[in-house]
Amino acid sequence: MQRFESFCGSAAPLPRDNIDTDQIVPARFLARRRADGLEAALFHDQRFDKTGTLVESFALNRPEHRGAQILLAGNNFGCGSSREHAVYALLDYGFRAVVAPSFGAIFFQNSLLNGLLPIVLPQRDVNVLLVAAAGGTANSFYISLERQTITTGATSFTFDIDPFRKECMLLGLDDIDFTLRQLDAIIAYEGGSGDPSLS
Amino acid sequence: MPRSLFDKIWSQHDVLSRPDAGTLLYIDRHLIHEGSRRGFDILRDKGLSVRRPDLTFATADHYVPTRAHATQGVPDADKRGIVEALEGNTKAAGVQLFGIGHRQQGIVHVIGPELGLTLPGTTVVCGDSHTATHGALGALAFGIGASEVAHVLATQTLWQHKPKAMRITISGRLRPGTSAKDIILAIIARIGMSGASGYVVEYAGPVVDRLSIEQRLTLCNMSIEAGAKFGLIAPDDTTIAYLAGRPFAPTGDDWDRYVARWRKLASDPDAVFDRDLAIDISDLRPMITWGTSPEDAIQVDGCVPDPDHVDAKARDRARAALDYMGLSAGMRVTDIAFDRVFIGSCTNGRISDLREAARVIDGRKAILPALVVPGSTEVKTQAEAEGLDRIFTSAGFEWRSSGCSMCVGMNGDLATSGERCASTSNRNFVGRQGVGVRTHLMSPAMAAAIAVFGKPVDVSQIVDGDR
Ligand code: SF4
Numbered sequence: 001m002q003r004f005e006s007f008c009g010s011a012a013p014l015p016r017d018n019i020d021t022d023q024i025v026p027a028r029f030l031a032r033r034r035a036d037g038l039e040a041a042l043f044h045d046q047r048f049d050k051t052g053t054l055v056e057s058f059a060l061n062r063p064e065h066r067g068a069q070i071l072l073a074g075n076n077f078g079c080g081s082s083r084e085h086a087v088y089a090l091l092d093y094g095f096r097a098v099v100a101p102s103f104g105a106i107f108f109q110n111s112l113l114n115g116l117l118p119i120v121l122p123q124r125d126v127n128v129l130l131v132a133a134a135g136g137t138a139n140s141f142y143i144s145l146e147r148q149t150i151t152t153g154a155t156s157f158t159f160d161i162d163p164f165r166k167e168c169m170l171l172g173l174d175d176i177d178f179t180l181r182q183l184d185a186i187i188a189y190e191g192g193s194g195d196p197s198l199s
Numbered sequence: 200m201p202r203s204l205f206d207k208i209w210s211q212h213d214v215l216s217r218p219d220a221g222t223l224l225y226i227d228r229h230l231i232h233e234g235s236r237r238g239f240d241i242l243r244d245k246g247l248s249v250r251r252p253d254l255t256f257a258t259a260d261h262y263v264p265t266r267a268h269a270t271q272g273v274p275d276a277d278k279r280g281i282v283e284a285l286e287g288n289t290k291a292a293g294v295q296l297f298g299i300g301h302r303q304q305g306i307v308h309v310i311g312p313e314l315g316l317t318l319p320g321t322t323v324v325c326g327d328s329h330t331a332t333h334g335a336l337g338a339l340a341f342g343i344g345a346s347e348v349a350h351v352l353a354t355q356t357l358w359q360h361k362p363k364a365m366r367i368t369i370s371g372r373l374r375p376g377t378s379a380k381d382i383i384l385a386i387i388a389r390i391g392m393s394g395a396s397g398y399v400v401e402y403a404g405p406v407v408d409r410l411s412i413e414q415r416l417t418l419c420n421m422s423i424e425a426g427a428k429f430g431l432i433a434p435d436d437t438t439i440a441y442l443a444g445r446p447f448a449p450t451g452d453d454w455d456r457y458v459a460r461w462r463k464l465a466s467d468p469d470a471v472f473d474r475d476l477a478i479d480i481s482d483l484r485p486m487i488t489w490g491t492s493p494e495d496a497i498q499v500d501g502c503v504p505d506p507d508h509v510d511a512k513a514r515d516r517a518r519a520a521l522d523y524m525g526l527s528a529g530m531r532v533t534d535i536a537f538d539r540v541f542i543g544s545c546t547n548g549r550i551s552d553l554r555e556a557a558r559v560i561d562g563r564k565a566i567l568p569a570l571v572v573p574g575s576t577e578v579k580t581q582a583e584a585e586g587l588d589r590i591f592t593s594a595g596f597e598w599r600s601s602g603c604s605m606c607v608g609m610n611g612d613l614a615t616s617g618e619r620c621a622s623t624s625n626r627n628f629v630g631r632q633g634v635g636v637r638t639h640l641m642s643p644a645m646a647a648a649i650a651v652f653g654k655p656v657d658v659s660q661i662v663d664g665d666r
Contacts, residue, residue, distance in 0.1 A: 016515070016516065017512075017513075017516060018392050018393070018492055018516070020492075020626075020628045022626065022628040022629070022630060022631050023628065023629055023630070026630055026634075027607050027608060027609050027631075028608075028609070030234070030609060031262075031275070031277040031278045031280070031281050031609075032277070033236075033237075033240070034237060034240070045629070045630050045634055050616070050634070050635075075393060076392055076393040076396065076426065079392060079393065079426065080328065080423075080626065080628060081327075081328050081607075081626075082326060082327055082328040082342045082343060082344050083234075083344075084237065084344040084345040084346060087344075102393060102396060104396075104426070105396060105397070105426070105428045106328055106342055106343065106344055106428065107344075109343070109344060109347065110344035110345075110346060110347075113344070113346035113347065114346060162219065162220070162221070162360070163219040163220075164217070164219040164220035164221070164358070165220075167219075174346075175350060175358060176241075176245060176247070176349065176350050176353050176354065177245075179223065179350065179353075179354045179356060179358070180353065180354060182214070182215060182223065183354075185214050185215045185223070186214055186223075186225070186354060186355065186356055189214045189225055190225075190355075193211075193225070
């Protein structure tokens, strides 16, 4: 995982509720490998029409939101399927953070594990950010993971994050190495669990 | 202190807890499918191997062709590659694979219970969001992403924060023609797509006690559609009878020891839940979805909602859903004309589901193209032994081999844009069954009825008998 550093960027609005991972990456792109890149698959059936032409009205396609690094989303963003491709596609497209009132549980975890910062803020705070993002405002948002803040103009909101995941993201560490350092505890558990299939 | 079923399983699997990272949970069963390729890639990049191949079990389901049931039958080279990767990765790691051609192959959430891989009181994970299905047997089962798959392959554990607990007590009596699918659609319609986000849901009450294991599997399967990673049902006599003699279930003296342990798992009578919900299903009619989210479910005798009459926040989504679905506000559900039918998936591809569907069509003819895809090869074999395949084929249904098929269409079983599909699966998301395809979720009995009548009917009027 890449280290997550503070950044200035612009935000794109996609405030619908319940955007599922089938919409974020349609299933027909799931045979692609991580290394193949998934930028083109992101919101494919909304960004492009049936002939493959860009749909101008879709938020991400509007000139003022091109190159946005922050996605402002609605409730339950990333619900549905566990496909981690949804996170890869957002990252490959250039997003580094998604702000929403709530997230699908598996998507939320997948994001943290891949360095895409999921920020949970109350709807009223997201609404303030949506207003600030309307019309496109180049690099007017600032996210600091160290301070757990998202700032635009004079407005700044603080968000919560699990301290362990924060540390992993800041250092670019993945938790497999961390867990393997607890191997003794795992082996002890296996020895003592009383389940013959585990010892 | 009184403890719930969930508390008991959680604490039994606590390897260690840290205030910052949560609990390192031990994983008893890791079920994998084609989607595990990324997990194996991560493992390889890190120079690690599968820590407990003996606790890891694999099947091929998502990309399996339902006509030419063979790896060479996967038409697309990329997709064939992902099936071959599963075969290669499991072989190299010494993981047992119920692959294409194996007599126990099937959808991962169908074969886990069927083979007795899923046992009460265990933790089960799979890189698939419908893993809560296995909770029907009293297992703490949940879906994970590819990075977590890699973590489990490498360590047999996962970091998790303990969710809150919700109990849904279901009382009343199921009317004829209704099933667990109608119950879960009614629950999701009531609490919404994120109504159980952050919770483990325990389903309880007299109705659940009377449900068969297959019906309980259907109920737990769609927990994620209400936002819950976990759905649970306490093990009881029905569970124990179901598991006895399954290939991977304990045997001999072990069996008695396990059963004694399973009997202690149920939530203590005064266990406390963060949220307690009660629903009475006495008046429940067959359910069907009208929109593009499983929460958009209504009774078959109802009308498609009018966006002008839903609350302001939901209005835009309702309008967009009606537009995508090609429906008009206020029209009667029984007037919706269908183009195609799919019976199958991990929600409703079990033998009892096929029996229900066959009961409706017996002696009738399908007037729509209709596909029946058994949830596992064993379900297929059993159905053929009972003659269900002949009921389906003589009514004009296509009888296929087992896989996920049109639930997600990754194997190429898709409908065409604009078509309206009656489906026994679990997701009616935009484009789920193909670009521009309109999916309506329902029970197997209702889907079978649509195949023969072309439109929804109250199946309670064509099937008799109470349960
Ligand atoms: S049948 Fe559908 S929901 Fe179930 S595992 Fe397969 S694709 Fe997923």
